Amino acid sequence: xxARNNSQRKNVAVFAPASISNIGPGFDVLGxxxxxxxxxxxxxxxxxxxxGFSVSSNNADIPADSARNVSAHVALIMLxxxxxPFGISMVLHKRMPxxxxxxxxxxxxxxxxxxxxxxxPRRLQKCDLLRFAIEGERMVTGTAHADNVAPSLLGGVxxxxxxxxxxxxxxxxxxxxRWVVLHPQLVVxxxxxxxxxxxxxxxxxxxxxxxxxxxxxxxxxxxxAALIGKCVEDVIVEPARAHLIPGFYDIKSAALAAGAxxxxxxxxGPSIFAVASSDARAKRIAAAMTIAxxxxxxxxxxxxxxxxxxKGATLVRGGAR
Amino acid sequence: xxARNNSQRKNVAVFAPASISNIGPGFDVLGxxxxxxxxxxxxxxxxxxxxGFSVSSNNADIPADSARNVSAHVALIMLxxxxxPFGISMVLHKRMPxxxxxxxxxxxxxxxxxxxxxxxPRRLQKCDLLRFAIEGERMVTGTAHADNVAPSLLGGVxxxxxxxxxxxxxxxxxxxxRWVVLHPQLVVxxxxxxxxxxxxxxxxxxxxxxxxxxxxxxxxxxxxAALIGKCVEDVIVEPARAHLIPGFYDIKSAALAAGAxxxxxxxxGPSIFAVASSDARAKRIAAAMTIAxxxxxxxxxxxxxxxxxxKGATLVRGGAR
Numbered sequence: 001x002x003a004r005n006n007s008q009r010k011n012v013a014v015f016a017p018a019s020i021s022n023i024g025p026g027f028d029v030l031g032x033x034x035x036x037x038x039x040x041x042x043x044x045x046x047x048x049x050x051x052g053f054s055v056s057s058n059n060a061d062i063p064a065d066s067a068r069n070v071s072a073h074v075a076l077i078m079l080x081x082x083x084x085p086f087g088i089s090m091v092l093h094k095r096m097p098x099x100x101x102x103x104x105x106x107x108x109x110x111x112x113x114x115x116x117x118x119x120x121p122r123r124l125q126k127c128d129l130l131r132f133a134i135e136g137e138r139m140v141t142g143t144a145h146a147d148n149v150a151p152s153l154l155g156g157v158x159x160x161x162x163x164x165x166x167x168x169x170x171x172x173x174x175x176x177x178r179w180v181v182l183h184p185q186l187v188v189x190x191x192x193x194x195x196x197x198x199x200x201x202x203x204x205x206x207x208x209x210x211x212x213x214x215x216x217x218x219x220x221x222x223x224x225a226a227l228i229g230k231c232v233e234d235v236i237v238e239p240a241r242a243h244l245i246p247g248f249y250d251i252k253s254a255a256l257a258a259g260a261x262x263x264x265x266x267x268x269g270p271s272i273f274a275v276a277s278s279d280a281r282a283k284r285i286a287a288a289m290t291i292a293x294x295x296x297x298x299x300x301x302x303x304x305x306x307x308x309x310x311k312g313a314t315l316v317r318g319g320a321r
Numbered sequence: 322x323x324a325r326n327n328s329q330r331k332n333v334a335v336f337a338p339a340s341i342s343n344i345g346p347g348f349d350v351l352g353x354x355x356x357x358x359x360x361x362x363x364x365x366x367x368x369x370x371x372x373g374f375s376v377s378s379n380n381a382d383i384p385a386d387s388a389r390n391v392s393a394h395v396a397l398i399m400l401x402x403x404x405x406p407f408g409i410s411m412v413l414h415k416r417m418p419x420x421x422x423x424x425x426x427x428x429x430x431x432x433x434x435x436x437x438x439x440x441x442p443r444r445l446q447k448c449d450l451l452r453f454a455i456e457g458e459r460m461v462t463g464t465a466h467a468d469n470v471a472p473s474l475l476g477g478v479x480x481x482x483x484x485x486x487x488x489x490x491x492x493x494x495x496x497x498x499r500w501v502v503l504h505p506q507l508v509v510x511x512x513x514x515x516x517x518x519x520x521x522x523x524x525x526x527x528x529x530x531x532x533x534x535x536x537x538x539x540x541x542x543x544x545x546a547a548l549i550g551k552c553v554e555d556v557i558v559e560p561a562r563a564h565l566i567p568g569f570y571d572i573k574s575a576a577l578a579a580g581a582x583x584x585x586x587x588x589x590g591p592s593i594f595a596v597a598s599s600d601a602r603a604k605r606i607a608a609a610m611t612i613a614x615x616x617x618x619x620x621x622x623x624x625x626x627x628x629x630x631x632k633g634a635t636l637v638r639g640g641a642r
Contacts, residue, residue, distance in 0.1 A: 027524075029532035159539070161532045161552070169548065171539050200521045203348075203557070210531040211350035211482045217538040218480070218492050227490065231482070236524070 011044040012118045012318030016111035017155075017309045018096055019103040020179065020273050021147040024232030024264040025212035029160050032220075033151040033309035034179055037102070037302075040093040040316065041071055041111035045119055049087040051075055057094035070105050070136030071112035078116045078132050088119060097302075099187035101267035103148030109136025110152040114313045126312070129153060131166065141190050148267065155312030157220055174223030175307050178282035180274040181266060182251065182289045184301045188244050193268030196240045205235050225277035229261020232275060238264055245270040247296030254292035258285040279305070332365040333439045333639030337432035338476075338630045339417060340424040341500065341594050342468040345553030345585040346533035350481050353541075354472040354630035355500055358423070358623075361414040361637070362392055362432035366440055370408040372396055378415035391426050391457030392433035399437045399453050409440060418623075420508035422588035424469030430457025431473040435634045447633070450474060451489065462511050469588065476633030478541055495544030496628050499603035501595040502587060503572065503610045505622045509565050514589030517561045529556050546598035550582020553596060559585055566591040568617030575613035579606040600626070 017038040021031040046052065053072040055064040066072030071092040079088065090112065096104040113132045117123055133153055134144035150158035150168045159169040212231040219227030242248045245265065251272055255263040259281040260274035274289065276282035286303045293301040338359040342352040367373065374393040376385040387393030392413040400409065411433065417425040434453045438444055454474055455465035471479035471489045480490040533552040540548030563569045566586065572593055576584040580602040581595035595610065597603035603626045614622040 026531060026535060028528045029535065159532060159535045161536050162529070167551075169536055169539060171535070172542060197524060199524060201524055201527055203518060203520060203522055206522055206527040206530065206557075207349045208483070209527065210347065210534040211480060213531040214347060214350065214480045214492070214534050214538045215482050215490055217535045218490060218542070221493060221539070221542055230488075236527075 010119065012115050013040055013042045013316045014111045014114040014118070014313055015040050015316045016107040016114065016152045016313040018107055019148045019151040020181065021103060021267040022234070022237065022265070023157075023216060024234045024238075024262065025209045025216060027234070027237045028145070028147055030157065030213070030216070031103070031147040031151040031160070032157040032179070033155050033312050034181060034304065035306040035309045036304050037096050039096050039104070039107040039111050041090060041108070041115045042093065042317070043088050043090040043115035043119060045086045046089045047086065051079060051087065052089035053092075055092045055094055057092075059094060059098065061098065062092075062094045070109045070139055073139050074109045074132050074136045075112045075116050077135055078113060082120055084120055088116060090115065097183060099189055100183050101188065101265065101269040101271040102181070102183065103152055103267060105136055105140045106133070106148035106152045109133045110149055110313050112136075114153070114315070118315060118318060126154060127168070130168065151312065153312050155310045156308060171217060172221035173308050173310065174221060175310060176223035177225045177228055177307070178276040178279060179306050179308070180255070180260065180276055180282050180285045180289065180303065181271055181306065182286070182293060182301050182303045183271045184245065184293050184297050185299045186246070186270050186297070188269045190268045193241055193244060196244065197237065198240060201236055208235050225261045225275055229275040232262035232264045234264050241265055241269055245272070246298065247293060248272065250296035251289050251292045254288040255285050258288035260285045331440065333436050334361055334363045334637045335432045335435040335439070335634055336361050336637045337428040337435065337473045337634040339428055340469045340472040341502065342424060342588040343555070343558065343586070344478075344537060345555045345559075345583065346530045346537060348555070348558045349466070349468060351478065351534070351537070352424070352468040352472040352481070353478040353500070354476050354633050355502060355625065356627040356630045357625050358417050360417050360425070360428040360432050362411060362429070362436045363414065363638070364409050364411040364436040364440060366407045367410045368407065372400060372408065373410035374413070376413045376415055378413075380415060380419065382419065383413075383415045390429075391460055392429045394460050395430045395453050395457045396433045396437050398456055399434060403441055405441055409437060411436065418504060420510055421504050422509065422586065422590040422592040423502070423504065424473055424588060426457055426461045427454070427469035427473045430454040431470055431634050433457075435474070435636070439636060439639060447474060448489075452487065472633065474633050476631045477629060492538060493542035494629050494631065495542060496631060497544035498546045498549055498628070499597040499600060500627050500629070501576070501581070501597055501603050501606045501610065501624065502592055502627065503595075503607070503614060503622050503624045504592045505566065505614050505618050506620045507567070507591050507618070509590045511589045514562055514565060517565065518558065519561060522557055526556050546582045546596055550596040553583035553585045555585050562586055562590055566593070567619065568614060569593065571617035572610050572613045575609040576606050579609035581606045
């Protein structure tokens with residue numbers, strides 16, 4: 001064994017966080033990482049080449065075969081490209097709900113590519129892992145969206161400015177605002193959420209939307225909860241998708257009445273996020289949204305309060321030796 | 322005369338700068354003030370009530386009657402609202418070209434409201450003058466646009482987030498970038514530039530546009546010429562208006578070849594702005610654009626190089642006595 005090999009990890013665990021994509025008006029271009037929930041991937045080198053893959057989850061619907069699971073899919077792509085002189089055995093600890101609008105598949109893909117990377121003889125930079133992680137999104141949705149993958153991997157707030165070439169900008173964040181995220185226990189399929197979108201929109205609505213995107217970008221950099229809140233107004237996608245989430249407008253009203261400066265759908269839903277200027281307010285908002293969800297949507301929900309997760313995916317076991 | 326009156330100005334001159342509205346992708350919501358050119362309004366109290374108005378200009382087309390001149394129009398609105406115990410005699414020194422895409426009418430309106438304000442017994446805050454100045458735009462275009470008026474008055478880069486209620490956000494600016502502004506000596510009528518706009522746009526184009534708006538907002542705050550440059554890409558309005566400016570794409574190509582990081586139409590044109598990372602580059606770009614304008618548009622042009630004018634409208638004569 002060379003010194004180089006000795007310094008490499010043979011057994012790692014990686015946490016990749018959930019994310020709020022769109023953040024209101026930034027459909028398909030903005031996303032931010034939150035602290036919780038997230039997925040964990042553990043991986044170890046093994047002598048036998050190729051990938052050994054399994055899933056640890058309470059949800060029996062998570063596919064464990066590598067042709068249908070994003071974690072396995074992106075790991076195989078990396079193994080195929082880098083052909084290390086060893087195989088990998090991997091376990092996806094699926095903790096996030098599927099179809100939640102919180103970037104569940106993105107977190108699984110990101111945790112996987114980050115774990116594989118830490119086992120490789122020559123490690124890539126985090127930003128160079130993006131192109132592998134988005135292949136998980138391509139497998140699930142048919143399109144290699146990066147608006148959940150980028151923040152889950154890199155942390156912070158990411159702007160996906162273009163795909164050809166892939167151009168991701170980490171936006172400036174003054175991390176003072178609290179993000180309340182309610183996940184009603186129901187599923188919105190991303191395909192359904194995409195199908196309801198209009199192909200054409202009015203220039204008037206679009207103008208309103210990009211005004212809000214500018215204000216949101218500025219508000220995030222300033223940590224200005226009032227500016228962020230009013231600018232998470234989404235006049236295009238939210239009106240088209242709201243009916244997919246029972247009780248959406250009631251839950252939103254409850255959040256605003258409890259002091260949220262703004263509220264909209266996380267990703268393609270059904271999760272709903274609200275913006276709070278303080279921890280105390282965030283707790284009141286979380287409670288109000290939870291009650292409203294049970295009353296108006298008729299379902300239980302999980303709720304988290306978080307600042308922006310500035311780190312993104314992190315190694316939780318297997319530090320350099 | 323009371324002490325209060327003694328401290329007031331009786332004779333003032335105000336400079337209000339030109340502005341680049343839209344700044345590429347931010348159609349109808351973004352605008353930034355530049356250092357030059359601009360209009361000047363001189364005004365003095367007179368015993369006779371009402372407004373005495375005249376124009377000093379090389380351009381015989383500037384209307385001098387108060388029913389058709391924006392400076393007189395907005396001054397009359399202020400006099401009508403505040404009814405000071407004196408009249409005002411005003412001269413608009415019209416230095417800016419009309420129909421240039423540089424916010425010429427906005428500068429005339431802004432200089433006027435600022436001059437009147439400095440003569441009033443109780444002066445308003447600058448931001449409270451916005452509602453008067455936009456009436457000049459309403460007179461000229463039928464709509465009280467604020468995307469030139471706000472930066473000309475307040476300076477910096479302004480986001481006009483909404484009109485009802487009027488909500489203007491001063492964006493953060495790290496003022497390192499140079500803005501090269503070429504004004505070809507031809508006129509594009511704002512009505513014509515509005516008529517060519519599509520009423521409906523694709524969600525795909527809109528998404529690209531608001532991604533650019535986010536990157537532009539972030540780039541301005543960071544003083545990042547590369548990010549600003551690529552984000553001034555406008556996939557909606559520029560393609561619709563380019564044909565109104567002879568040689569536009571040739572002039573843009575010349576700017577980019579000379580080192581501009583980005584280039585687009587200022588306001589409704591025909592002025593064209595380019596983004597430069599240094600003064601030396603800006604000079605090369607200005608020269609290249611000037612030559613290209615003469616060659617491809619067949620007209621002479623004026624060109625200015627400027628940072629963002631962070632002050633906006635300023636009193637150039639008549640300090641407190």
